Amino acid sequence: DAMVIQNPRYQVTQFGKPVTLSCSQTLNHNVMYWYQQKSSQAPKLLFHYYDKDFNNEADTPDNFQSRRPNTSFCFLDIRSPGLGDAAMYLCATSREGTDPLTFGPGTRLTVL
Amino acid sequence: GESVGLHLPTLSVQEGDNSIINCAYSNSASDYFIWYKQESGKGPQFIIDIRSNMDKRQGQRVTVLLNKTVKHLSLQIAATQPGDSAVYFCAETDTGRRALTFGSGTRLQVQP
Numbered sequence: 001d002a003m004v005i006q007n008p009r010y011q012v013t014q015f016g017k018p019v020t021l022s023c024s025q026t027l028n029h030n031v032m033y034w035y036q037q038k039s040s041q042a043p044k045l046l047f048h049y050y051d052k053d054f055n056n057e058a059d060t061p062d063n064f065q066s067r068r069p070n071t072s073f074c075f076l077d078i079r080s081p082g083l084g085d086a087a088m089y090l091c092a093t094s095r096e097g098t099d100p101l102t103f104g105p106g107t108r109l110t111v112l
Numbered sequence: 113g114e115s116v117g118l119h120l121p122t123l124s125v126q127e128g129d130n131s132i133i134n135c136a137y138s139n140s141a142s143d144y145f146i147w148y149k150q151e152s153g154k155g156p157q158f159i160i161d162i163r164s165n166m167d168k169r170q171g172q173r174v175t176v177l178l179n180k181t182v183k184h185l186s187l188q189i190a191a192t193q194p195g196d197s198a199v200y201f202c203a204e205t206d207t208g209r210r211a212l213t214f215g216s217g218t219r220l221q222v223q224p
Contacts, residue, residue: 004155031210040120042201042214043156050210090155097210100146101203103155 004104021076023091032074035090131189135202142204
């Protein structure tokens with residue numbers, strides 16, 4: 001089945017220790033997104049790629065970076081995680097950005 | 113750890129009743145709207161969408177109503193079942209943006 005896969009499902013890191021979350025898709029969608037979702041809150045868009053074109057949200061901290069080496073994969077790098085970065089990180093894809101997003105299951109990040 | 117989340121509004125209904133979940137949006141340029149269902153520990157799941165050239169769209173047991181005059185969106189679930197218990201988010205975008213902005217969410221609790 002075509003889908004969005006996120007690895008790992010659970011990630012524990014230490015304060016200040018860089019961490020990378022990964023996302024892959026078999027849908028061959030042009031657009032890939034990273035959202036941050038904290039407890040009992042709505043998903044908040046961090047950035048998205050339209051093909052290779054990177055689009056950063058104005059309020060996304062510099063601590064968050066992303067890479068999309070090819071159509072299928074997208075990575076979220078957190079350079080120096082703080083306690084406030086503990087959250088669920090959701091990857092999503094869309095064919096052209098004007099159709100529904102398909103979400104992955106998320107990666108739950110814990111910062112100790 | 114995570115920062116304390118906001119308290120989600122909760123709608124509690126009896127099994128078999130109809131449910132209505134409301135959402136207000138602020139961007140008058142938004143022209144595409146989606147309702148997502150999110151179960152605990154999972155990514156958001158697409159329910160139904162509507163474009164701004166329509167004011168009503170029906171799916172299986174679900175109906176979305178759009179009132180552009182007052183910037184209001186609602187999701188109606190007919191004959192609500194225990195499996196409908198989840199958090200429901202509305203999301204909006206305009207065609208040029210290619211990224212969804214999520215509303216604050218409503219928790220639906222279905223009592224058997």
